[in-house]
Amino acid sequence: MFTTYLEKISAHENLTSAEASHALKMIVDGMVSDEEVAGFLVGMRMKGESLEELTAFVKVMREASTKVDVDTTGAVDLCGTGGDKSGTFNISTAAMFVVAGAGVPVLKHGNRSVSSKSGSYDVLETLGAVPHLQKAEVEKLFEETGMAFMFAPNFHPAMKYVMPARKSLKIRTFFNMLGPLLNPAGVQHQVIGAFSTEAAAMMIQILANLDTKSAFTLSAHDGLDEISLSSQTEIFELKSNLSGNSTTFDPGSLGYSKVEFRELLGGDADYNAEIIINIVKGNASQAQRNIVELNAAFAIHAAGAAGTLEEAVEMASESISSGSAANKLEQFINASMRLA
Template sequence: MKQILYRLFEHQYLGKEEAREILQNMVAGKYTDTQIASLITVFLMRNISVEELAGFTDALLEMRVPVDLAEYKPLDIVGTGGDGKNTFNISTAACFVVAGAGYPVVKQGNYGATSVSGSSNVIEQHGVKFTADNDKLRASMDGCNMAYLHAPLFSSAMKAVAPIRKSLGVRTFFNMLGPLINPCRPAYQLLGVYNLPLLRLYSYSYQQSLANFAVVHSMDGYDEISLTAPFKVATATTEKVYTPEMLGLKRIDPTELYGGETPEEAALLFDRVLRNQCTDAQRDCVLINAAFAIRVIEPERSVESCLAIARESLESGKTLATFKKFVALNS
């Protein structure tokens, strides 16, 4: 590892197979925590390359616990995290809106590493017990169109580095890897990233492996559609910048997306959204993310049509009913 670190400190890049082997060795316990932290730091100082991303991803996929949910052709809505914005759990809420609208969703998530409350924190606050049991996951899909995969149960690598990530408290290249290693290999994915270089990197990577995707980035640095600024959406065939006003929505002040100081507070905010008892800003932010996710599944629909589907799911109570059923099936 010492020689690898020297090379990286001299601004050299890893090859795909080299990156794959390094991550395998990391999980095998061949490196110290200090060495791993040093490696992570390198990727805070420069962008990860396509080859490095592919190698790290291959290693994690080879070591994952597989999940057989392909027949559902599910969607995942996920952000890289690491934008430092401490928003409420927007993508997780959007998942339940989409599931409430009748689309199958398999959400992969984790505890917050750089934020107060990751998706696993807010889900666990409701008494949900995480599982890797295929039968239980299938029962959840059949019962409410939604299954949740707690990342450490499916990836020994993520579990191994979790304490280091938490102690560093900053975004790492593992934030970049998370969306690529959903063990069920979803048929559709809406991914939020925190900068434009990552949007281009993921767009290129997904074009090699996943046709049905959209990568989104709010131009003021959010890893989701925040409605606080113009945002860019990239798919396999298009790349377009939208403004909230283009879609008939109001621009949001960043303070309106505040995620709370504790997981308990984050869970209360999350509940208000699902009960449709939230602010207009919170509601619109969740709905627009759900709308673009629906559009990944049905690209022939207009954004406005997808937004109407998402709004009906939330305002009719289908979103809340889906969540209650999910909790009942998974507690």
């Protein structure tokens, strides 16, 4: 049966919603060999995934996940797809503490590095936090701190059937797009950075299909899966309804100066952890602080905590300047260690 799906996609034909669901269910139920999984991932990438296929995949993965039962009112998730090969530091992970410091609950979903030197898991671990908490511990952490990090493998056990193929392929697959859409707590407010404008456009439509309240999906002109300071960024917005077109956002419109891309570069988890500590303590370079502040502002606005982006920028800036973001980082590290 699975061979039929492989033959169909190798002929560049889209699967129906039912076929896409069944194919992925076979994979996540462990009924398919690693070689076939790899063939499916490569075949889908070469063909190009349809909106119908991706929506079906998200539904299957959400159903198979371990749910985190917390009050998600006003909470936001901010993450990137990865796969942009940019080599920047962990911008959305740093922004998590700035957002929390502004009083906005954060339910971040993430993983170890697949294609970069340091994923959100890696840098949080280096900072001294315990990122691999299980469901009950995550729920308690969020209750205590208003922040949580949900380590994808703990909440998507079915991914164990996909990881060998992903690791051996070492290329971007549709799972880069699925990951940010599979928040185990079911947050209704999201900011998702994508590796391309096409991916961002597809993801906002999937979120609209799945009844998300508000979201930004975006991709920067310099290839970054964050809102960049070295170029303009294409941003799609979902509110009560979806406008199909992106807005070209220029950081200058919020008073931010343009920077050289190299000023945003990171390194391994140790190097990136040091940058995050410097940002929340107000000791980072202007470029590092500003890009985190800007991305945090979009998350604050997406969560509905600020009526305008200008207000959100003020809240993000105050979070760093007041020491609130640094306190949140310390609180997160201590609470996660205790709960582990």
